[in-house]
Amino acid sequence: MGKVFVFDHPLIQHKLTYIRDKSTGTKEFRELVDEISTLMAFEITRELPLQEIDVETPVQVAKSNVLAGKKLGIVPILRAGIGMVDGVLKLIPAAKVGHIGLYRDPETLQPVEYYFKMPSDVSERELIVVDPMLATGGSAIEAVNSLKKRGATKIKFMCIIAAPEGVEALQKAHPDVDIYIAALDEKLNEKGYIVPGLGDAGDRLFGTK
Numbered sequence: 245m246g247k248v249f250v251f252d253h254p255l256i257q258h259k260l261t262y263i264r265d266k267s268t269g270t271k272e273f274r275e276l277v278d279e280i281s282t283l284m285a286f287e288i289t290r291e292l293p294l295q296e297i298d299v300e301t302p303v304q305v306a307k308s309n310v311l312a313g314k315k316l317g318i319v320p321i322l323r324a325g326i327g328m329v330d331g332v333l334k335l336i337p338a339a340k341v342g343h344i345g346l347y348r349d350p351e352t353l354q355p356v357e358y359y360f361k362m363p364s365d366v367s368e369r370e371l372i373v374v375d376p377m378l379a380t381g382g383s384a385i386e387a388v389n390s391l392k393k394r395g396a397t398k399i400k401f402m403c404i405i406a407a408p409e410g411v412e413a414l415q416k417a418h419p420d421v422d423i424y425i426a427a428l429d430e431k432l433n434e435k436g437y438i439v440p441g442l443g444d445a446g447d448r449l450f451g452t453k
């Protein structure tokens with residue numbers, strides 16, 4: 245079963261409060277999502293492998309660590325996932341970025357892929373799929389399906405707010421995918437919104453409503 249990690253660092257929790265607030269405007273909302281994404285990226289990269297090298301200080305040669313050059317990829321689910329990309333790239337600027345576009349079929353209510361563009365070596369990369377909200381889990385499950393179909397094997401899912409329903413569905417569909425969240429909320433309402441949540445993350449990021 246995929247593990248769930250809640251990043252409850254005080255800075256993340258503080259910023260989360262302000263993105264929940266309905267009076268927070270687009271500019272500030274976008275900045276806060278960016279900052280939260282950077283802070284989450286700091287936590288999610290904790291296990292990155294290191295290699296020891298020699299470095300010449302002004303005093304003597306020292307043994308010191310650098311990142312071992314693991315190949316990473318960030319995969320935003322369009323469109324709200326885009327709001328998290330720059331924040332993650334601030335800490336891992338060499339990561340490649342792939343995009344997945346999904347829409348919900350109005351009849352079947354199932355997510356349908358309309359866009360998929362990944363780095364050519366996607367199967368060799370450790371991927372972090374990002375989407376601010378994990379609601380029913382439908383999009384996250386389909387995004388991971390799409391990546392696995394193209395050969396990806398090492399996938400993490402990172403979101404800001406999750407509903408228990410979405411966490412359970414993603415864990416069940418993809419037990420190999422660990423889930424990283426800033427807050428686990430109460431439930432989904434009848435319209436599929438996370439409660440208490442923050443409303444529609446895409447609309448709030450892009451000022452569409």
Ligand code: URA
Nearest residue numbers: 379437438443444445
């Ligand atoms: N997507 C959102 O943007 N908000 C929700 O509450 C649920 C899904």
